[in-house]
Amino acid sequence: MNAGASRLRPADGPRYRLRDLFTPLETLLASGGDVRLALDPQSRLNAYGCAPVPSDEVWNFASSTASSISESAYERAALAREELVHKSLFDEVDVAFDARVEDMRDELRSHLQIPPRVDVVFSPSGTDSQLHALFLARAALGRPPVAIVVGSDQTGSGAAATARGHHFSSLTASGVSVRKDAPIAGLAGDSIALPLRDAVPVIAQRRDADAEILRAIETTVARGAPVLLQIMDSSKLGWRAPSDACLDEIARRWPGKVKIVVDACQMRLGRRRLRFYLDRGYMVLVTGSKFFGGPAFSGALLVPKGFSRALDQDAEIAPGFFDYASRSDWPKGWPALRSRFESRPNFGQWLRWEAALSEMAAYYAVPGAFRARALAELEAGIDSMIALTSSLSAVSAPRQTGVDDEEFAHATIFPFTLLRQGKPIPIADTSAIYRALARDMNGDIDGSAADREVAAQRCLVGQPVRIDLPDGTPHAALRLCVGARLVTEAWSPDAAKAQRNLQHILDRIAHVIVKIELLLGRADGAAQVTTSVSGV
Known part of the structure; x- marks a missing residue:
């Protein structure tokens, strides 16, 4: 008998009951994991800012970290x-x-x-x-x-x-x-x-x-x-x-x-x-x-x-x-x-x-040619936006590509560091901006109505990844991520509509980048951002 045999449930031990399945669905979806799944009592979000219920008002470009459940997936569950x-x-x-x-x-x-x-x-x-x-x-x-x-x-x-x-x-x-x-x-x-x-x-x-x-x-x-x-x-x-x-x-x-x-x-x-x-x-x-x-x-x-x-x-x-x-x-x-x-x-x-x-079923139901085209167009658009934004510096992401990579010959993770006056900002400030992106910051931005509208939009991006620069100073990169759901939602047999859908995704990504620039450019700098989001 192995050492773990005593861990088995005895014959007269507790059984799983039918009533356990009648727990609220969002509670079940957040159960059966480690502490990373725990929901904040006030926000009802996990540590990654994601909800166990559909949340269409939050734009999600964070698939390298985590996503909130979609409406269709919630219905499947x-x-x-x-x-x-x-x-x-x-x-x-x-x-x-x-x-x-x-x-x-x-x-x-x-x-x-x-x-x-x-x-x-x-x-x-x-x-x-x-x-x-x-x-x-x-x-x-x-x-x-x-x-x-x-x-x-x-x-x-x-x-x-x-x-x-x-x-x-x-x-x-x-x-x-x-x-x-x-x-x-x-x-x-x-x-x-x-x-x-x-x-x-x-x-x-x-x-x-x-x-x-x-x-x-x-x-x-x-x-x-x-x-x-x-x-x-x-x-x-x-x-x-x-x-x-x-x-x-x-x-x-x-x-x-x-x-x-x-x-x-x-x-x-x-x-x-x-x-x-x-x-x-x-x-x-x-x-x-x-x-x-x-x-x-x-x-x-x-x-x-x-x-x-x-x-x-x-x-x-x-x-x-x-x-x-x-x-x-x-x-x-x-x-x-x-x-x-x-x-x-x-x-x-x-x-x-x-x-x-x-x-997965929804993604692979999309024709392979469109999956490849969508990832190629989103890659080109996001690369261009990052390159043209002076406050963002792309992190090199070389890949070994070949026929086996299929649509993933195209990048789907776009990491970048944040710059102020041409220099990378401290890791704490990057983390603060990451949290601020997920919040309605309308009341914290002094600017035009258009700026406040941008600041109000809640956006999820990939969690900061620590990067030590040549001078030894710790910094971090944020990540804009393309996930399967973006491709699925963009697909249409009507080519013109599918193209408009892809452009709509790129417009949203541009919106995220503008919000980052607003947060970076505040008069009091990232210290004020840190104060504003300290409770997140």
């Missing part, structure tokens, strides 16, 4: 709950729930055009999925690997903890209180962080990333340790590493000693590119809550054929890992592993994935 309630009249809630989650695996595979041999492990967030990948790598390798994280400066805030098998929050999605950054019993290990930024002479992706990755693997393997290499596609700034040539070199030099997991949580990669990774035997971290615009958080780990062989009845399960997964998270094709986890339906996780699948 409501219908899904209604259907589960109906099925639960004839079966136990957890049995009906388990069957629906299994169907969702097929639906996700269908949208992403990946074969049935690829297994899907659901989770409350991409961060939780990183722990799942670490667990599976340990099982496949037979011992604890050293996790090497490529793009450690541009992945999720919890990745530094999950790479080492540590708790990334003070609360697990199963509701267990833990000590943040403390080791997870039986899962903790070593990790190596490999940042991607190179601040000299300009902010750009480092040119020696491949060499550094190979060096880190070589050093680790030389001391007898296997490797879990977490690669990036794409980062918070839209970057990818390592190169395909580097991946070929890793496969040639260290067969069987390096397991690879792709951080594709942003989901800004073509479906052919996704299959390229899976065909190579890599695990892939995905979410429905970044590019696709589902409500935060929803994670999944795509697992290629072969890993399930390591998950027999004797596979060791770290005792602390039982708090990070439940039975329905694992595919039904893994019965031995499933049987060792508690049947604990996570209604919030499920409904957020229902919403995300709705967004």
Whole structure:
């Protein structure tokens, strides 16, 4: 019997009741996650300024961080709950729930055009999925690997903890209180962080990333340790590493000693590119809550054929890992592993994935030619606006592109630093302006009626990403983001209408940039902005 067996619910323990599904839908959508999902009692927004109910009055260009749920996705979640309630009249809630989650695996595979041999492990967030990948790598390798994280400066805030098998929050999605950054019993290990930024002479992706990755693997393997290499596609700034040539070199030099997991949580990669990774035997971290615009958080780990062989009845399960997964998270094709986890339906996780699948279906229903055209036109328009705005300085975002990238040969994340009198503003001021963009600032701007109208519009952009400039001073970049919902809403079989829709999106982005300039140009500077938004 493994050490975690005692964690299983006893036969006479609490069952999930039908009435649990009658909790208000917005409450369910914000449940079953860590503290990042908690809603502020006054604003009813989470830490990212997003609501669990549709919020059309807020313009959302923040898909690299989080989005509020759309009206159509909210309706999908409501219908899904209604259907589960109906099925639960004839079966136990957890049995009906388990069957629906299994169907969702097929639906996700269908949208992403990946074969049935690829297994899907659901989770409350991409961060939780990183722990799942670490667990599976340990099982496949037979011992604890050293996790090497490529793009450690541009992945999720919890990745530094999950790479080492540590708790990334003070609360697990199963509701267990833990000590943040403390080791997870039986899962903790070593990790190596490999940042991607190179601040000299300009902010750009480092040119020696491949060499550094190979060096880190070589050093680790030389001391007898296997490797879990977490690669990036794409980062918070839209970057990818390592190169395909580097991946070929890793496969040639260290067969069987390096397991690879792709951080594709942003989901800004073509479906052919996704299959390229899976065909190579890599695990892939995905979410429905970044590019696709589902409500935060929803994670999944795509697992290629072969890993399930390591998950027999004797596979060791770290005792602390039982708090990070439940039975329905694992595919039904893994019965031995499933049987060792508690049947604990996570209604919030499920409904957020229902919403995300709705967004995926809508996006891929748009003709591929229009998806590519829309992303190309939005890229050109946003690049031009940033370049022509003296108070914004674009952050270089080189990408390795090819036929596998499909529409994602075009950038969808546009990072920039904020300038005052030609110099980057302090990181605290950037954060203050980020918060002010999400607020009605009409009463805080002295100017024309047009200026006050601009200031009143609430806008969400990607959270600040810290960037250290060549002088060592910490600054931050904001991000304008193009997500699937913008493409879906712009599409029309009427070409002229579709073009007008794309122009309307660009007009809104121009509005956001003007609001940034108004906030930057206030007579008292960003200090006054900081004071105005201190309560956000």
